[in-house]
Structures are given as structure tokens and as C-alpha cells.
Amino acid sequence: MGETELVDTSAAAAADPARIHIPVMRDRILELLSPALQEAGSIHVDGTLGMGGHAEAVLRACPQTRVIGIDRDPSALAIASKRLESFGERFTPVEAVYDELPDVLDELGVQHIDTMLLDLGLSSLQIDRRERGFAYSVDAPLDMRMDGKQGLTAAEVVNTYEPRDLLRILRVYGEERFADRVVRRIVAERESEPFVRSARLVQVIQDAIPMAARKSGGHPAKRTFQALRIEVNAELEALEGVLPAALEALGVGGRLAVLAYHSLEDRMVKNLFRVGSSDSAPAHLPVVPESMQPELRLLTRGAEKPSQEEVETNPRAASARLRVAERIRSPR
Numbered sequence: 001m002g003e004t005e006l007v008d009t010s011a012a013a014a015a016d017p018a019r020i021h022i023p024v025m026r027d028r029i030l031e032l033l034s035p036a037l038q039e040a041g042s043i044h045v046d047g048t049l050g051m052g053g054h055a056e057a058v059l060r061a062c063p064q065t066r067v068i069g070i071d072r073d074p075s076a077l078a079i080a081s082k083r084l085e086s087f088g089e090r091f092t093p094v095e096a097v098y099d100e101l102p103d104v105l106d107e108l109g110v111q112h113i114d115t116m117l118l119d120l121g122l123s124s125l126q127i128d129r130r131e132r133g134f135a136y137s138v139d140a141p142l143d144m145r146m147d148g149k150q151g152l153t154a155a156e157v158v159n160t161y162e163p164r165d166l167l168r169i170l171r172v173y174g175e176e177r178f179a180d181r182v183v184r185r186i187v188a189e190r191e192s193e194p195f196v197r198s199a200r201l202v203q204v205i206q207d208a209i210p211m212a213a214r215k216s217g218g219h220p221a222k223r224t225f226q227a228l229r230i231e232v233n234a235e236l237e238a239l240e241g242v243l244p245a246a247l248e249a250l251g252v253g254g255r256l257a258v259l260a261y262h263s264l265e266d267r268m269v270k271n272l273f274r275v276g277s278s279d280s281a282p283a284h285l286p287v288v289p290e291s292m293q294p295e296l297r298l299l300t301r302g303a304e305k306p307s308q309e310e311v312e313t314n315p316r317a318a319s320a321r322l323r324v325a326e327r328i329r330s331p332r
Helices: 010-015 026-037 053-061 074-083 085-090 098-108 124-128 154-160 163-172 179-192 198-208 211-215 222-233 235-249 263-276 308-313
Strands: 042-046 065-071 091-095 113-119 250-260 296-298 321-327
Touching (some): 026 042, 026 113, 026 321, 053 113, 065 074, 091 098, 154 179, 154 222, 179 198, 222 235, 250 263, 263 321
Parallel strands (some): 042 065, 042 113, 065 091, 113 250
Antiparallel strands (some): 250 321
């Protein structure tokens, strides 16, 4: 979600998450989702609850709405639950990965939903807690697990993956143009001593990237750390699973909003929305049958970006891209 100076905010977040958590594009998301949340008993799913900033905004703006908050991180769930406890039964926290949406809804007895938000990437809590290993600005264990439970860690990826697999991850997930140089350095260094903490890995990455390229594009380790995080948490696989599930769960008039922070995520959302908002009729048909008409209506022209004022206030919003679509017809 962009770069920022890292501080130890664990205690501050537990005491008052609003102090360190600024929901990205909150007002615009409310503007686009709230029209679908006007009926009594309407249901909004926050698939990436984090510390509950977006969920709180929906609960306050739409008093007739119930919010289901999903997050794989039990620490985030605990903080958000404390933050939102005053809303009582209108808020339901669920520990799960967002691609488990169908199971979550089944367990809660929910047949369809009215809106859903996916705010992809890292939460402020995950970035700022040094022991989680997501940050390249501080020395920490190479962990990067969002829930701290699954077996695979960033250290295991760096130390055990075949060079060709590391190269693929850095190129595809990190879009790192110097991936081959970085992988060669990593493989050479791990033979003498396995990587355990982030500072050594950051130094190896910096040494592998040409001096001229270090002066632009942010921190030299940013793309490699992004790639490792995506691999460890299977983020793209989860996104690939949740997008069709979310659209399937939406009733007619329901809306799906997705905040993406890098091109791979945004491209997946863009492609799905493009297909859903296009008819499936052959080009020669003079009239498109109802069964072949689009299922979605795009509510954003392309991907909307945060304002410059918001970016200045919250630098983590800089790379955010928002797309929102509305279901206008039942699934084929």
C-alpha cells in the first residue's frame, strides 16, 4: 500500500486503531456502495477487514446495514472487533481467507449480499508490526505470513526454492526487471548461510541492483518483498477465487468494490469486470437476447485513483486503484 516510515504501533492500534489506520478512498467507496445499502437488512461484506476503518464507515453511514468482516489475521480481527463492538449484532467478524466467502456465507445462513469490498495488499497493522517481517525498512525475521499459521514463510521461499522458481516469482509477482541479478545473488549467498532476517536479504538485493536504478522507483527491495509476500500468502490464487464468488453472491443491484495496489491484482479485476459488463452475443446478431446481455454495469471509468490531497495525508494510498461494478442481471 505504498511506503511510509515505520514505527512500532502495536499498542497504539490496540488502544485506538483510528490513530494509525486511514481507510483508503473511504468517502468515494461509501458514495459508490451506499446506494445498494438502503434497504433494511442489507448486508455488506468487508473481505479484508484489517483494523475495521472501512467497515466502521459503512456501519455509520448505513444504519440499516449488517457488516460481515472477514480477515485471516486474528490480531486484526481482535482490534477491529474491539473498535466495532458498539455496533453490536450489526457486525460479525469471521476469521477466514476471503476466497472462503461461499463457506462463510453458508455458515452464517446468508443467501446473497448487497455489497462487498476487497481492499487488497497489506493492512497498516501488518506493515507496522516489525515482527511480522513484511517491512524492508527494519530488520525482522523473514516471516511474511498474514495469519502466522500456514507453514510456508518467506525464509523458506528464499532458502529452498529452485532458482527458476525464484526467478518466476520475482518477475511475475514483483515485476522486478533485475530479477535475474537478484536471484543469482540470493542463491550464491544462501549457499554459505541461510537467510533468517530481512536486513541481510535487503542488503543482498541492493547490491544486486545497478546503482543508477536504485535512485528511482522506490526502495530497491520493494518489488522483491512484494513478490515474496504474494507467494507466501497465495494472494493471487485467493483473489482469483474470491472475485467470481463475490459476483455470484451479489443480488441484482448489488455492488463489488476492489482496491488494488499493483498491476497484477488490478488486471485480474479489470478483466473480470470487462467480461461481465460485455454481452455474449455473436457480433452479427441485430438484437442481443436477454440471456446474452451483460450481467454487470461498471460504476468507475477505468480504475479511479485517490486524490493528491489524500496521498499527501496517507502516502500508503498512492498506488491504490479502485474499480466498482454493479450486478444488473442474474448470473447466466
